[in-house]
Amino acid sequence: xxxxxxxxxxxxxxxxxxxxxxxxxxxxxxxxxxxxxxxxxxxxxxxxxxxxxxxxxxxxxxxxxxxxxxxxxxxxxxxxxxxxxxxxxxxxxxxxxxxxxxxxxxxxxxxxxxxxxxxxxxxxxxxxxxxxxxxxxxxxxxxxxxxxxxxxxxxxxxxxxxxxxxxxxxxxxxxxxxxxxxxxxxxxxxxxxxxxxxxxxxxxxxxxxxxxxxxxxxxxxxxxxxxxxxxxxxxxxxxxxxxxxxxxxxxxxxxxxxxxxxxxxxxxxxxxxxxxxxxxxxxxxxxxxxxxxxxxxxxxxxxxxxxxxxxxxxxxxxxxxxxxxxxxxxxxxxxxxxxxxxxxxxxxxxxxxxxxxxxxxxxxxxxxxxxxxxxxxxxxxxxxxxxxxxxxxxxxxxxxxxxxxxxxxxxxxxxxxxxxxxxxxxxxxxxxxxxxxxxxxxxxxxxxxxxxxxxxxxxxxxxxxxxxxxxxxxxxxxxxxxxxxxxxxxxxxxxxxxxxxxxxxxxxxxxxxxxxxxxxxxxxxxxxxxxxxxxxxxxxxx
Numbered sequence: 001x002x003x004x005x006x007x008x009x010x011x012x013x014x015x016x017x018x019x020x021x022x023x024x025x026x027x028x029x030x031x032x033x034x035x036x037x038x039x040x041x042x043x044x045x046x047x048x049x050x051x052x053x054x055x056x057x058x059x060x061x062x063x064x065x066x067x068x069x070x071x072x073x074x075x076x077x078x079x080x081x082x083x084x085x086x087x088x089x090x091x092x093x094x095x096x097x098x099x100x101x102x103x104x105x106x107x108x109x110x111x112x113x114x115x116x117x118x119x120x121x122x123x124x125x126x127x128x129x130x131x132x133x134x135x136x137x138x139x140x141x142x143x144x145x146x147x148x149x150x151x152x153x154x155x156x157x158x159x160x161x162x163x164x165x166x167x168x169x170x171x172x173x174x175x176x177x178x179x180x181x182x183x184x185x186x187x188x189x190x191x192x193x194x195x196x197x198x199x200x201x202x203x204x205x206x207x208x209x210x211x212x213x214x215x216x217x218x219x220x221x222x223x224x225x226x227x228x229x230x231x232x233x234x235x236x237x238x239x240x241x242x243x244x245x246x247x248x249x250x251x252x253x254x255x256x257x258x259x260x261x262x263x264x265x266x267x268x269x270x271x272x273x274x275x276x277x278x279x280x281x282x283x284x285x286x287x288x289x290x291x292x293x294x295x296x297x298x299x300x301x302x303x304x305x306x307x308x309x310x311x312x313x314x315x316x317x318x319x320x321x322x323x324x325x326x327x328x329x330x331x332x333x334x335x336x337x338x339x340x341x342x343x344x345x346x347x348x349x350x351x352x353x354x355x356x357x358x359x360x361x362x363x364x365x366x367x368x369x370x371x372x373x374x375x376x377x378x379x380x381x382x383x384x385x386x387x388x389x390x391x392x393x394x395x396x397x398x399x400x401x402x403x404x405x406x407x408x409x410x411x412x413x414x415x416x417x418x419x420x421x422x423x424x425x426x427x428x429x430x431x432x433x434x435x436x437x438x439x440x441x442x443x444x445x446x447x448x449x450x451x452x453x454x455x456x457x458x459x460x461x462x463x464x465x466x467x468x469x470x471x472x473x474x475x476x477x478x479x480x481x482x483x484x485x486x487x488x489x490x491x492x493x494x495x496x497x498x499x500x501x502x503x504x505x506x507x508x509x510x511x512x513x514x515x516x517x518x519x520x521x522x523x524x525x526x527x528x529x530x531x532x533x534x535x536x537x538x539x540x541x542x
Contacts, residue, residue, distance in 0.1 A: 037147060039136075042166065043165070046186060047201055048204055053175075055211075060139075064384065065438070065444075066102070066362075067098070067099040071096065071099040093120045096114060108131050108132075126156065129157070144170045145178050148163075148168040151164035172208065177212035177213075181212050184204070187205040206224065221256055229247065255313070258313060263306065267295070270293075273288045275287075285321075291317065294316065298335065311502075312338055312339065312341065312479050315536070328538060333534065339455070339457050340451060340455070340500055341457050342458050342459075367444075368406055371436045371437060379415065380409035385407065386409050388417075389433045392431060459530065459531045465530070469527075470526065472509075474507045477533075479529070481528045482501075484526075499516075500530065
């Protein structure tokens, strides 16, 4: 009897184990195959006690240089100066798709938008969703922001505000500035009103605004200037008590917002300088209609082209007490002088390809560099350059395979197995690992910020005009570009055209923490003189 009872217990235990194993396998299988849109995320808590500022650049994969060139070309074809019906959307979609196939994350999200806009009749909402989910699998913060928008609007998924806010929260936690500003505006209040969609959590809202602005998201400056002007909560402890100091900080924040493309910031300063509604509430030191007019011109152009930025604003519109430079009144001159500056390649410049770049289909202006990604699959997991390696094969095979140049493959294309004699009879394909190579600019060591055509002013110089350490006074008046090691995780928010500045001789260079709210030691920066600027008073009266 005892033996039978023991046998029954043992049998039950075996059945439970089998059931658990089978059920667990099915659950894991479902989990592994679950779509990113169905990811269960922590819900948005408007009274969250803390928020850690993370930069989006830390979570995005390296960008393929050839894909970046296609992406910028596509952006240029959507220039607002070109009437919508005259734009070559077939070419725009083609270039954007080429870049997206190389996993250029901005191109992936832009292509999703083009599909939703009907710019490619063969593609639609389902294709846009798949692209965004592919970007989510890569950990792209902006993809989580986009999925939140899809849930909010019911685009391809059920409309669900709660789920939308959960995705926006994840995007903000990963460093996406757009989500930060959206959620911060929800918490930027002194009392709760859930039915109106806002809550009181201004301390966290302020941190989100600051984190977004530090990454160059200009629209964060407008709500942030109110927080500096009217500090509330624990964050008030780091704000100077003197009203003159709070107004100065608010003014500087709005001015920075204009540099980073904030139209509301420019309009606010236009009104305050030109015709303040209440003199006791103005944050500028005095009425100055000449200054106000320039902010109006810049605001109008930002309304026309929201992608424009004015990093060299101080050349044409410095804050008081600096004198206002004379201006010939030409709108285009003012805008061109305030825009960023990029060094265009010299006509006739040739590039000697590297040994690894000497492969079919690669433009000689690009070189190849290992990305660190490998696959043992038989087909390319995504488009790009791949090279066979045989790390575990006999030495003779390793050397023969390694001597072969990388080749370009489309996504899903079958890899070409090298024809190598294997005396052991073991298939060569069983030894192979496929290594991915990124394209990089052949002049990647040069200080050469990039921008889509029309967003920056191109100048030609054979070499940089001058360089300086960040801790020294500016040696020459002009447009200066900050630069850090291209391998640094923050290089994508520092080595960019909109981070440059117009600096006068003897002035201090911008300090990352003080002027950009960026936690970056200034000794890592070097400043490079790109151009002496534009004479905005030229041809007066002509």
